[in-house]
Amino acid sequence: MELRANEFRARAAANLGDAKLQRGLGLIKVKAVVNRASAVAEFGDFEALRETGKAIRDRALADLDLYLERFEREAAARGAVVHWAENASEACRIVVDIARENGVKTVAKSKSMVSEEVGLNDALIAAGVTPVETDLGEYILQINDAEPPSHIVMPVIHKTAEDVADLFHAKHGTPRKTDPALLTREAREILRPKFLSAEMGVSGANFLVAETGSTLIVTNEGNGRLCTTLTRIHVALTGIEKVVPTLEDAATLLRLLPRSATGQAITNYVSLHTGPKHIEETDGPRQFHIVLVDNGRSKLLAGEMREMLRCIRCGACMNHCPVYQAVGGHAYGWVYPGPMGNILTPSYVGLENAVQLPNAATLCNQCGVVCPVKIPLPDLMRKLREEQMARGLKPFGERLGLALWGWAAQRPALYALGTRLAARFMKWLGGRGRLIHRLPLAGGWSDGRDFPAPAGRTFRELYQRSKR
Amino acid sequence: MRVALFVTCLADLMKPGVAFAAIRLLEHGGCTVEVPRTQTCCGQPAYNSGDRATAIALAKKALAEFEGFDYVVAPSGSCGGMVRAHYPELFRDDPATLKRIEGLASRTYELTDFLVNVLKLDSVPGDFKGTVTYHDSCSGLRELNVKAQPRALLAKLPGVTLTEMNEAETCCGFGGTFSLKFGEVSTQLADNKCGNACATGADAIVGGDLGCLLNIEGRLRRRGDLKTRVLHIAEVLAGRSE
Numbered sequence: 001m002e003l004r005a006n007e008f009r010a011r012a013a014a015n016l017g018d019a020k021l022q023r024g025l026g027l028i029k030v031k032a033v034v035n036r037a038s039a040v041a042e043f044g045d046f047e048a049l050r051e052t053g054k055a056i057r058d059r060a061l062a063d064l065d066l067y068l069e070r071f072e073r074e075a076a077a078r079g080a081v082v083h084w085a086e087n088a089s090e091a092c093r094i095v096v097d098i099a100r101e102n103g104v105k106t107v108a109k110s111k112s113m114v115s116e117e118v119g120l121n122d123a124l125i126a127a128g129v130t131p132v133e134t135d136l137g138e139y140i141l142q143i144n145d146a147e148p149p150s151h152i153v154m155p156v157i158h159k160t161a162e163d164v165a166d167l168f169h170a171k172h173g174t175p176r177k178t179d180p181a182l183l184t185r186e187a188r189e190i191l192r193p194k195f196l197s198a199e200m201g202v203s204g205a206n207f208l209v210a211e212t213g214s215t216l217i218v219t220n221e222g223n224g225r226l227c228t229t230l231t232r233i234h235v236a237l238t239g240i241e242k243v244v245p246t247l248e249d250a251a252t253l254l255r256l257l258p259r260s261a262t263g264q265a266i267t268n269y270v271s272l273h274t275g276p277k278h279i280e281e282t283d284g285p286r287q288f289h290i291v292l293v294d295n296g297r298s299k300l301l302a303g304e305m306r307e308m309l310r311c312i313r314c315g316a317c318m319n320h321c322p323v324y325q326a327v328g329g330h331a332y333g334w335v336y337p338g339p340m341g342n343i344l345t346p347s348y349v350g351l352e353n354a355v356q357l358p359n360a361a362t363l364c365n366q367c368g369v370v371c372p373v374k375i376p377l378p379d380l381m382r383k384l385r386e387e388q389m390a391r392g393l394k395p396f397g398e399r400l401g402l403a404l405w406g407w408a409a410q411r412p413a414l415y416a417l418g419t420r421l422a423a424r425f426m427k428w429l430g431g432r433g434r435l436i437h438r439l440p441l442a443g444g445w446s447d448g449r450d451f452p453a454p455a456g457r458t459f460r461e462l463y464q465r466s467k468r
Numbered sequence: 469m470r471v472a473l474f475v476t477c478l479a480d481l482m483k484p485g486v487a488f489a490a491i492r493l494l495e496h497g498g499c500t501v502e503v504p505r506t507q508t509c510c511g512q513p514a515y516n517s518g519d520r521a522t523a524i525a526l527a528k529k530a531l532a533e534f535e536g537f538d539y540v541v542a543p544s545g546s547c548g549g550m551v552r553a554h555y556p557e558l559f560r561d562d563p564a565t566l567k568r569i570e571g572l573a574s575r576t577y578e579l580t581d582f583l584v585n586v587l588k589l590d591s592v593p594g595d596f597k598g599t600v601t602y603h604d605s606c607s608g609l610r611e612l613n614v615k616a617q618p619r620a621l622l623a624k625l626p627g628v629t630l631t632e633m634n635e636a637e638t639c640c641g642f643g644g645t646f647s648l649k650f651g652e653v654s655t656q657l658a659d660n661k662c663g664n665a666c667a668t669g670a671d672a673i674v675g676g677d678l679g680c681l682l683n684i685e686g687r688l689r690r691r692g693d694l695k696t697r698v699l700h701i702a703e704v705l706a707g708r709s710e
Contacts, residue, residue, distance in 0.1 A: 322660075326660075360653075362644075364606035364643070365611070366639065369610055382515070398645070410525055410526065412507075444649060447655070448655030449687045454483065463484075
């Protein structure tokens, strides 16, 4: 996916004024936030479940190499082929090679963020293979000139039914309709023959189960099952961090994932893929390939961002992020938006290529509170800010301001003098209305807000006077 | 009980009345209040900006100034949270200081938390009359679990009616330097907060952190609302709201 993370500020500001986008984003609060809250309340001790989920993910990461080897052994023993991809281009090459070797013309795809991350669709197209997105949201994006998703679970949350009505009318050449049920039926009618003709299906994997060598996906539309069972070849593409030790562990995480994502107790479909079709079975793919992508993950494992690898991609952090809610996913300029993106994007594409993102949060910690595996997202953003400071990736003005302020704050007499002057200056700026309409050097504040002026004396002055 | 007031840099510079109100409340609860003269800032702006060295220096400075007291109280969940939740992390590689810092952290309280859970006040001196709505500041709420405390204290004022706003727990968009770096987004979040607060029809928006309150008031005034008051909880409780 095209990287535009360094345009965050401009795109975020533009999105604030996009009325249609704002309507879509409003739905997140209504749906995801409220639904999660009631699912959590209904569950009972969700806090204990979060602790258990965190412990499972930590256990998997502590011995990631061992669990991955176990996964590979078990998967191979059941007839699957495990491929290892160090980076995005390797991942694409592996999938393209599988397609080529088997004369594949069409690939039916179930939703996968790793596929977005590695840019699989472009690679397939370049190799003369047609990828067809079959998740309704991803399909809408694909026929809209391969627009990127704006949410990891609800990829078209930025679009309204009216948008989709126009799009289908234009691209399908059918009479315009706005009823979501009819639009869905139309998409289904177009996608059904593609499922039947595709020689290969590509899915992601929400979890890899080490003890059985299985991949697991959760979906609501059922397209994932068609992609993975109807085609001759199933390719599951996912990150190496998705492994968990046992089926029991996966089952525990399954209690966390849909509740955190959409407030569902369980998704409509939970599919476990263990090996290709057996000789005595009547259906299923003849080949089952599992492509495990590193693409920066093992580097995270060894560093300060390690806890981010616990992520199970539920999207709760963005659903609950006031900044995401205001600006939408596209502003973040890469695959993963919201708080998770503030960490993953700089981690995977380089901090210098996403300098604004670790700062694009108020550190309100609502994300940390809802994260099903207790990732301390604000702490990780803060660590990236420290790295920015150390690597000189902060603007000169900010560094200068911080340095001056920090220097003065360690010198109480000087600090007292500085605040005394500042209080008087701001009082003067405020005038009779006691409101500063334009703050020098802080237009970011005063373009949209006044600044309440102080009364002109610092507490320090007044207190010392009162003590005399 | 010797209690040190952590004035906070914003109260010192912007709203001295908040610090005086805090003193009044603490004295009302029977504390001997002292104000260490050399205090400046807890260091949170440096910490949140990635300047760990300055944050550590300011934490050490605060340690020297506040270590000798029974309790340290700040009229801010943000500064209180910095000391309680983040100071220890700054000294994870310095065991000797860490032990002292942990001691300081455990004795440091946000004002309303202290009034309710340590002093267990059964009355407050204020005489505010009117309806108020309460904004839960992020650090106080999510780092220090300050939620019921200010409401319990407001309930002790017979003239006060609390009307809760929608999304009281949602960030107002201040976020320290975030409000400058991402001014448009920050303003939008402040605007959402103002909308929710004003929809209650309250006479005053009350909160426990001056950063949020300056942000909310700034947006409120720019929206043209010169009537709704924006007050720190200490001012309301102490009866010093101008």
